[in-house]
Amino acid sequence: MEIDQEPLLETTCPFCGSLVEEERRYAYPLWRCSCGAIAAGAQPCDLDEAADQLIDVLGLDFRASQPCLPVGESGLICATPYDAALVQQTMEQQLPARGFETRRTRLPRSVTFQGRTIDLGMVLIWARQSSAPG
Numbered sequence: 193m194e195i196d197q198e199p200l201l202e203t204t205c206p207f208c209g210s211l212v213e214e215e216r217r218y219a220y221p222l223w224r225c226s227c228g229a230i231a232a233g234a235q236p237c238d239l240d241e242a243a244d245q246l247i248d249v250l251g252l253d254f255r256a257s258q259p260c261l262p263v264g265e266s267g268l269i270c271a272t273p274y275d276a277a278l279v280q281q282t283m284e285q286q287l288p289a290r291g292f293e294t295r296r297t298r299l300p301r302s303v304t305f306q307g308r309t310i311d312l313g314m315v316l317i318w319a320r321q322s323s324a325p326g
């Protein structure tokens with residue numbers, strides 16, 4: 193399914209209420225508000241990778257995703273345990289510890305594909321430096 197041609201998604205900044213347009217430079221959509229807040233968004237099943245992307249964009253030094261665990265004996269296959277609640281908990285603990293406020297918002301979204309409506313609703317994780325004005 194090709195989604196690159198869709199219009200950019202807009203959402204409201206939870207810190208200042210401004211309307212922010214999606215930035216499509218990264219693997220996951222990113223929103224940068226003029227107040228300094230940055231958000232990464234993904235469907236709930238990909239939230240760990242979107243959170244890691246946000247951490248990279250902010251230049252921080254922790255991970256929201258879990259370490260990759262080897263499966264079987266080959267060492268070639270691994271599985272990343274995934275726990276959306278733990279991702280959010282990690283962000284809510286680690287961001288304030290580094291001087292960032294964090295918020296979580298939802299962006300409802302769906303596409304109709306071959307007559308079926310598919311829910312692509314996203315969770316957005318926001319971060320803004322606590323010292324930012326506004």
Ligand SMILES: [Zn+2]
Pocket residue numbers: 205206207208209210225226227228229
């Ligand atoms: Zn803002």
